[in-house]
Amino acid sequence: MDLQSSIAVLKGLGPKSAEKFQKLNIYTIEDLLLYYPFRYEDFKDKSVFELADGEKAVISGTVVTPANVQYYGHKRNRLSFKMKQGEAVISVSFFNQPYLQEKVTVGSRLAVFGKWDALKSAVTGMKILVQASDDLQPVYRLGQGVTQNALVKAVKAAFAVGAHQWLPENLPQVLLDKYRLLGRSQATAAMHFPKDLSQYRQALRRIKFEELFYFQMQLQLLKAANKTEKSGLAVNYNQEAVRQKISQLPFSLTASQKNSLNDILTDMRSGRHMNRLLQGDVGSGKTIIASLAMYATYTAGFQSALMVPTEILAEQHYESLSALFPDLSIAILTSGMKAPVRRTVLSAIASGSVNMIVGTHALIQEGVDYHRLGLVITDEQHRFGVRQRRLFREKGSNPDVLMMTATPIPRTLAITTFGEMDVSTITELPAGRRPILTRWIKHEELENVFSWMKSELKKGAQAYVISPLIEESESLDLKNATDLYEELSAYFAAEAKVALLHGRLKNEEKEAIMQDFKSKRLQILVATTVVEVGVNVPDATIMLIMDADRFGLSQLHQLRGRVGRGSKQSYAVLVANPKTESGKERMKAMTQTTDGFLLAEADLKLRGSGEIFGTRQSGLPEFQVADVIEDFNILEEARRVAALIVSDSHWQQDERWQVIVPNLNQNDSFD
Ligand code: ADP
Ligand code: MG
Secondary structure (H helix, E strand, O other), X not given: OOOOOEHHHOOOOOHHHHHHHHHHOOOEHHHHHOOOOOEEEEOOEOOHHXXXXXXXXXXXXXXXXXXXXXXXXXXXXEEEEXXXXXXEEEEEEEEOOHHHHHHOOXXXXXXXXXXXXXXXXXXXXXXXXXXXXXXXXXXXXXXXXXXXXXXXXXXXXXXXXXXXXXXXXXXXXXXXXXXXXXXXXXXXXXXXXXXXXXXXXXXXXXXXXXXXXXHHHHHHHHHHHHHHOOOOOOOXXXXXXXXHHHHOOOOOXXXXXXXXXXXXXXXXXXXXXXXXXXXXXXXXXXXXXXXXXXXXXXXXXXXXXEEOOOHHHXXXXXXXXXXXXXXXXXXXEOOOOOHHHHHHHHHHHHXXXXXXXXXXXXXXXXXXXXXXXXXXXXXXXXXXXXXXXHHHHHOOXXXXXXXXXXXXXXXXXXXXXXXXXXXXXXOOOOOOOOOOEEEEEOHHXXXXXXXXXXXXXXXXXXXXXXXXXXXXXXXXXXXXXXXXXXXXXXXXXXXXXXXXXXXXXXXXXXXXXXXXXXXXXXXXXXXXXXXXXXXXXXXXXXXEEOOHHHOOHHHHHHHHOOOOOOOOOOEEEXXXXXXXXXXXXXXXXXXXXXXHHHHHHHHHHHHHOOOOOOOOOOOOOOOOOOOOOOOHHHHHHHHHHHHHHHHOOOOOOOHHHOOHHHHHHHHOOOO
């Protein structure tokens, strides 16, 4: 047995359960060890007086009545008893777990983990614990068929055979010493089963450093490789043709759109290699700038390619490019395509009969050969990793690179995370936009919102309804969305056609739904966060977000940005009864401003306040545990060290750094 063995060899696991784990990308023992919990449950005993209504906690007391089981209906029952904690009498109930009865004896002490109802002085139990404990219990993200319990058992089985000690150290000793970092196996153990908060923090610090350090090594090596490359392409585009195209647009470009386009075209014409980030708030009109840059590339006799994170976006950009440039040959390439179609598209791309290509990650796969590729663009840049961007540009002979993002990032942070680059910013929204009116309401007020929606729908409005996000499990997300969809279909039966959009649908199904929504055959689109990035349906004017406090600020801002894209008044309604202070602050911030930069600042402040066990927010490069904003100091330090190592031409020979080399080769080759 070693790290690469299938987890099926572990005690208590067989081929069947091992197969289920594959949904979580866990195949080997190593995968399992590196699958960290995303939060912890605190099983420390709490006094009921400290508990907020609805809070989940461990509540212990002395049992004062025997447990009584009441059956009602098939397989449904409720076990109840009373417990005393100091002066407080607590009613405890468990649903459908009658076998717990034997654990409840009058006079004995018991610890129950459950949800506290302050009004009734009652707890709905989820588990009976032998005793409250000071340990933090790991909570993992789940997949279909894999339970929390199964994951904990599997990880424990791996620890039981000492698997964590097989993990090779992948940071040089000098760095471990310098920053007083835990060793890799020790840190891994503490990530899963921390003794206490301080041990957890130490482990976290080590893993974060590791992630950010490797990330920075890649960036620094990329930068070093760039320096030695021959200079970029000179794209001699036809200025007159581009000017004419701009004059044919149904709108005039904003001043900062013009400036950004100028920056880009100047870079492209020069022989210098372009590496530019185009930032602009949601709805500021980045797509048209990208399209014009692609058009300029075409007039110079080069191909261009645009990479986006989702199939829906690819489809959308494909359509808008086709409408904008009806005379050009434009191709779409996604991984969901059928093999024969894909072959035809690939050969058209390779022969150069195609002028522009839009697609997902499929654009950088093997077997995709371009013909005189002059410009590559990534939309929603933060969704792509360094490696993917590098593969993309290696597809051509050093094509110019344009990256676009709506996540506002301070320049220093942009440079630290994305590497050396120039930045253009679109600072204003197109004229004639009305600010989106945002309201935060409680669940109790939902009825009012629905009846208001009815009248808006009658006037021809269209709405997105975003279903709550349950981080622990994708299948729960789907269940929630489905329930919501059924509820709304029934409620709005007279006014609206409703559809459900979620990540598990086939591409054609997603496309068909988006198409129906665009052409107004649908009025309400119930969706999981698949609509988060980039979707453009200018006539949709209502964005209703359920349990909005579960989303981070940047995500909320992205979601809200799906409306307010035309000249009609748009509305965002956040439905939330937040339990935490930061949840409330986020709701307030959303109602106070629609400015993405201000929200980003608010986000920084809120998250700086250290919600240790809170949900992580998306945006920027994704790491398993590190967060480029929260961990900016570590990121900076990692960058400094990585730059030092890379600039030292002897580092590869120096045995102190040897430990890094095999690891880099494994992930990535920098030849
Ligand atoms: P984002 O920056 O979020 O990608 P889009 O490029 O999708 O924004 O643009 C949002 C909408 O604004 C689109 O419908 C687009 O056609 C429109 N648009 C872009 N630029 C302008 C402009 N200068 N004037 C008016 N509308 C514009
Ligand atoms: Mg966009």
